[in-house]
Amino acid sequence: MTVDLELAPKTKRPAGEPCCEPVVYPDVEREQAERMATIAKALGDPIRLQLVDVLRKHAGKVCVCELVPLFDLSQPTVSHHLKKLREAGIVGSERRGLWAYYYVIPESLEEFSAWLT
Amino acid sequence: MTVDLELAPKTKRPAGEPCCEPVVYPDVEREQAERMATIAKALGDPIRLQLVDVLRKHAGKVCVCELVPLFDLSQPTVSHHLKKLREAGIVGSERRGLWAYYYVIPESLEEFSAWLT
DNA sequence: CCTATGTATTGACAGACGTGAGTTCAATAG
DNA sequence: CTATTGAACTCACGTCTGTCAATACATAGG
Numbered sequence: 001m002t003v004d005l006e007l008a009p010k011t012k013r014p015a016g017e018p019c020c021e022p023v024v025y026p027d028v029e030r031e032q033a034e035r036m037a038t039i040a041k042a043l044g045d046p047i048r049l050q051l052v053d054v055l056r057k058h059a060g061k062v063c064v065c066e067l068v069p070l071f072d073l074s075q076p077t078v079s080h081h082l083k084k085l086r087e088a089g090i091v092g093s094e095r096r097g098l099w100a101y102y103y104v105i106p107e108s109l110e111e112f113s114a115w116l117t
Numbered sequence: 118m119t120v121d122l123e124l125a126p127k128t129k130r131p132a133g134e135p136c137c138e139p140v141v142y143p144d145v146e147r148e149q150a151e152r153m154a155t156i157a158k159a160l161g162d163p164i165r166l167q168l169v170d171v172l173r174k175h176a177g178k179v180c181v182c183e184l185v186p187l188f189d190l191s192q193p194t195v196s197h198h199l200k201k202l203r204e205a206g207i208v209g210s211e212r213r214g215l216w217a218y219y220y221v222i223p224e225s226l227e228e229f230s231a232w233l234t
Numbered sequence: 235c236c237t238a239t240g241t242a243t244t245g246a247c248a249g250a251c252g253t254g255a256g257t258t259c260a261a262t263a264g
Numbered sequence: 265c266t267a268t269t270g271a272a273c274t275c276a277c278g279t280c281t282g283t284c285a286a287t288a289c290a291t292a293g294g
Binding site (some may be wrong): 045 | 251252253254255256260261262
């Protein structure tokens with residue numbers, strides 16, 4: 001048995017009182033947090049949030065050519081935002097002839113929505 | 118009455134059929150979309166989402182010194198994330214002596230949560 | 235006063251983001 | 265085949281983001 005090291009800091013808590021209740025944190029959260037943050041990040045742009053809003057209001061599928069004029073943006077930029085939403089799993093797309101139709105995948109928002117409530 | 122201009126594009130819709138129902142979009146959405154996108158953007162990082170999660174689970178206020186060890190990040194980085202959450206209006210802070218305590222402002226999430234549901 | 239401790243800020247950096255101009259790709263009409 | 269049209273991709277740009285090291289700030293104890 002050795003003596004206690006004298007070099008150890010004398011007082012980490014000035015008055016000996018803890019600053020607050022200890023917070024323990026189950027590691028299980030990590031993966032879920034990353035999934036939900038992906039959703040939140042995709043919704044973290046006003047244009048994309050409005051795109052999702054329009055798509056949700058029209059339960060059916062909406063053509064890109066109808067989406068572009070709603071925003072004061074170039075068609076490539078709107079396409080870019082739609083791609084982001086697709087990569088986040090929030091929307092899906094379908095091609096019919098020349099036109100591409102987008103729609104919201106409702107289940108993609110469920111987990112995040114439930115956590116937020 | 119004049120004759121129709123010959124220079125006008127002959128067919129905008131190849132088969133004369135519209136690509137989809139017209140989508141009209143009330144301008145009222147803009148401001149709300151920006152507010153909600155601000156919230157979503159702040160939640161669009163796994164660390165910040167976990168911070169909010171921890172703060173919400175502990176209904177009371179939590180000291181920064183308890184938050185830092187939960188994440189494999191430097192103290193300044195955690196402080197930076199907390200600042201982002203504060204700027205988005207999601208959390209508030211209070212100083213007691215040396216320590217700073219953070220807490221979630223529940224109302225801040227209401228509008229976004231309601232829209233998402 | 236001086237020292238120690240908890241928190242916030244600054245500076246720097248690589249990487250990601252939002253945007254438009256220009257281009258390419260895919261599919262239809264002729 | 266060619267021409268046209270809707271959508272996606274590429275490149276470039278300035279801006280913003282997440283991170284840490286170092287520093288500054290604020291409060292408490294001696």
